[in-house]
Amino acid sequence: MAMLSSSLVLGSIQLKNRIVMPPMATSKAEEGKITADLIQYYKEKSADEAIGLIIAEHSYVSMEGKASANQVSLAVDADMEGLKALTNAIHAHHxxxxxxxxxxxxxxxAEITGFPPLAPSAVKHPRAKAEELPQAMNTEDLEKVISDFALAAGRAKEAGFDGVEIHSAHGYLLNQFYSPITNQRTDQYGGSLANRIRLHIQIIERIRQTVxxxxxxxxxxGVYDGLENGSTMDEAVQACVMFEKAGLDFIDLSGGLNGYLRPGHSEQGYFQDFSEAVKQQVKMPVLLTGGITExxxxxxxxxxxxxxxxxxxxxxxKDSKWAEKALNTIK
Structure with missing residues (x-):
């Protein structure tokens, strides 16, 4: 049997194959709420029942953490009805x-969230066009973020999601803590790798307590910033080892501050050197994305x-039947 079509255990669930549809923002939500259009999109993607796992698009854990106008919310209990309808629609396709x-x-x-942007340090985001600096997070901000992630994970479980992925890639908050470019703190959350992933570990532990x-x-x-003085492969391996000890069931590797692309690379699986290095040092499964089309x-x-x-x-x-065709191709 081809490996792509073989099953795999992830924590308490078993996947029917190794194909994962990773998170891709659709901008189909309205004021954080799930819409009929969004449910129809995921119905179509899951309809052939050939995808092993869908990881839904990123959802914000608090209003101040909202990334875009039409993003999905997991920030309040009132989101629950739409989220349950979404998981039910996908589960109908097994x-x-x-x-x-x-x-x-x-x-x-700020024009989307109504709050001044927060960050590890008052450092301009590498992809930001505005010159205004974010506010460096204080102890109270950090505790709220830990709590918000845990509460959102609890809502996800209650809404019927089969698991939760913490987003620390593509230049968002946890990626900003991980990268030495955007994290210039001098307290216990900055400097060494262990300090820069302290918030990640605290979030993992709090989520475990919740779910x-x-x-x-x-x-x-986000293992690769593509920028001078960014995070390194060695740090990615060390971080994943520490995340596994903290309680992860698998790790998903992608790009860092520069987003999901890797400048100068167009090969299928363009983070494969990182995933291979991580896989050699952890027992948990490793998910690789990046330009894989065949x-x-x-x-x-x-x-x-x-x-x-x-x-x-x-x-x-582009093609909702890709997984079905792929599994037939490699039989």
């Missing part, structure tokens, strides 16, 4: 779905021990 929870940090805009030990939990780590390329990455799961984003966005 496909598990995770929620991805996020805080935008300095990538947030229990058996509920699947993952984290998407079933043969996905299978080759698995066979070469570059990863355990393959994220197929843009190809599934």
């Amino acid at each position: 496909t598990p779905v995770f929620a991805q929870i996020n805080h935008a940090g300095s990538a947030a805009k 229990g030990g058996d509920y699947p939990l993952t984290l998407r780590l 079933a043969q390329a996905a299978e080759a990455l698995l066979q070469a021990q570059k990863a355990d799961l393959i994220g197929i984003g843009r190809a599934i966005l």
Whole structure:
């Protein structure tokens, strides 16, 4: 049997294959609420029942962490009805779905959130066009963020999501703490790698207290900033080892401050050197995304021990039957 079509256990659930539809923002929510249009989108993507796991688009954990106007909310209990309708629609097609929870940090805009942007340090975001600096987070801000992530994870579980992914990639708040470019703190949350991922560990631990030990939990780590003085491969490996000890069931690797792309790379699976290095040092499964569009390329990455799961984003966005066709191709 091809590895792509083989099953895999993630915490308390078993995936039917190794194909993952990673989070992709649709901008179909309205004032944070799930819409009929959004439910229809996920119905279509899950309809052929060939995707092993869907990780839904990033949802904000608090209003001050909202990244865009039409983003999904997991920030208040009133969101629950729409979220349950969404998970029910996907589960009708026998496909598990995770929620991805996020805080935008300095990538947030005051005109959308109504709050001044918060960040690890008062440092301009590398992709920001405005010159206004974010506010450096204080102890109270940090405690609220830990609580907000845990409460959002609890809502996700109650709404029927099969697991939760913590977003620490693509230049959002936790990625800002991870990267030495945006984290210039001199307290226990800055400096060494252990300090820069202290907030991640505290969030993982608080979520575990909220959802229990058996509920699947993952984290998407932005392993490559593509900028001078950014985070390193060695740090990515060390961080993933520490995340595993803290209670993750698998790790999802992607880009950092510069987003999901890797400048200068167009090969399928363009973070594979990072995923291979991480996979050699952790026991938990590793999810690789990045420009993978062909079933043969996905299978080759698995066979070469570059990863355990393959994220197929843009190809599934373009073709909702991609997974079904891929599994038939590599039989």
